[in-house]
Amino acid sequence: MSANSDPLSPRAKLAVTAGKAVAAASRAAGRGSGSVIGGRVALKLDPDLLGRLAQNLDCVLVSATNGKTTTTRLIAEALRAAGPVVSNALGANMPAGITSALAGGSESRFAVIEVDEKYLAGVARDTDPKCIALLNLSRDQLDRAAETRMLAENWREGLAGSKAVIVANCDDPLVVWAASSSPNVIWVAAGQMWKDDAWSCPACGGVMQRPGDDWFCGECGFRRPAPTWALSGDHVLDPHGSAWPIHLQLPGRANKANAASSAAVAAVFGVPPQVALERMYQVQAVAGRYDVVQFLGRDLRLLLAKNPAGWLETFSLIDPPPTPVILSVNARGADGTDTSWLWDVDYTRLTGHPIFVIGDRKLDLAVRLEVANQHFQVCDTLDQAVQQAPPGRIEVIANYTAFQDLRRRVGN
Structure with missing residues (x-):
């Protein structure tokens, strides 16, 4: 059934048009997809x-x-x-x-x-x-x-x-x-x-x-x-x-x-x-998740894990040791600013993997890994972590905004 069979009211059409225009302007300004700001404008004009x-x-x-x-x-x-x-x-x-x-x-x-x-x-x-x-x-x-x-x-x-x-x-x-x-x-x-x-x-x-x-x-x-x-x-x-x-x-x-x-x-x-x-079967990746990308001559698999349940599932699917693993954690608005959840994650599951830690809250994560008796290196950038990692495909696990940062850096 097509929405055209029941046309929108003039007010609703105006709201849709305005929302699309604002979204297009946001995209042109390089501020993302524009879907959120476009939707906000449309709902302001027609709350229903x-x-x-x-x-x-x-x-x-x-x-x-x-x-x-x-x-x-x-x-x-x-x-x-x-x-x-x-x-x-x-x-x-x-x-x-x-x-x-x-x-x-x-x-x-x-x-x-x-x-x-x-x-x-x-x-x-x-x-x-x-x-x-x-x-x-x-x-x-x-x-x-x-x-x-x-x-x-x-x-x-x-x-x-x-x-x-x-x-x-x-x-x-x-x-x-x-x-x-x-x-x-x-x-x-x-x-x-x-x-x-x-x-x-x-x-x-x-x-x-x-x-x-x-x-x-x-x-x-x-x-x-x-x-x-x-x-x-x-x-x-x-x-x-x-x-x-x-x-x-x-x-x-x-x-x-x-x-x-x-x-x-x-x-x-x-x-x-x-x-x-x-x-x-057609679905290969979802908003960059599970993508394997080439970066600095290496294959990186990008994995999103944003809370303890997600990290547990992600650890179960990474390649076995000694596959190198890069972990990146931020605590910006979209992530939640509380990093206490790191203590709920069982990082002993990474034993045997060379671990490299990056992100805004890399030191919080480093303390957690230290307590879990894991061997790791703290790095300032993704580039540095990739260059120090031993050979082979690298598993990169990041929470929400850290994942977006990674995608921008690797051009994904």
Whole structure:
């Protein structure tokens, strides 16, 4: 269904035009994509614009602490089998960025929208989504984000009674608590490597029991629901028990989990698992993540990890020792200025790797590595770290703004 079948009001059209003009000016001035400032201007002119742009689209919202940008890309690729898709592929995931993305998709049938966890309830109210994918909740940006239990409560209240089909990870107790207020939930066993944010029951505060892959609260009976979709090794198991192979160019277990959730979402829209998973193979990198680039005569693989859960997953996919590893950490506004999360990361997993440390907060990271008995060198620049690294491909792991700095330096 095209948005053209229900034309926007003159005010909405003016808002879209003004937003695009401001975004173009921002790009011309070299200030990034312009999507956020363009969206802000458009919403100022028409505060209801997001809802108007979404009204003729089948919307999918994707929210999580980790994996939402990649999962948004995978779902968008899968749904293109059924029709044109508009998506905020560059990760501008608050209302202004989402509004900008939808303003450019007038001929689309589907909208696949990454949403910041704190804005999920409001965006769901505005866009009336057909499906919402909830992947995980873990600690992130400790200086300004709510405690994870409060975020789960916010989701639970915001999604209560929602008409949307909720596709939720049954291995994360916080996600299950949040999704359980909804009448129509599809549970996916996508796994959960990081468990340190869900040792107490979100329902009653009791201690969570975790035998094997199961979990339950011994005090109130809150427990892991039975999944109808599951990640099993290199396959997705669908509700009929059929196993579909996952072939991705993206590395690691976490991306197989993202593919399993994406296949479940695609099925809501009638795209079969085989078709959905085949289309996901097209995704090679996501906003520079997982890209292998040439720099100073070396191959560098760029990996984003912005919180303890993300670092844990990233350590599991890097090449084995003695592959050199460069770590870069900043603490600017977009990262969160609190670096205490570094102490939650198990850096002993890097034992045997030559480690090089850069970034604004390289000394914070150096202290953490010292305590973890790791051997490392502190360097002033990426260039210096690359020149000092022993031969072979280099794994470069960075948090959010550090990753953007790296991409600019290597021309990616």
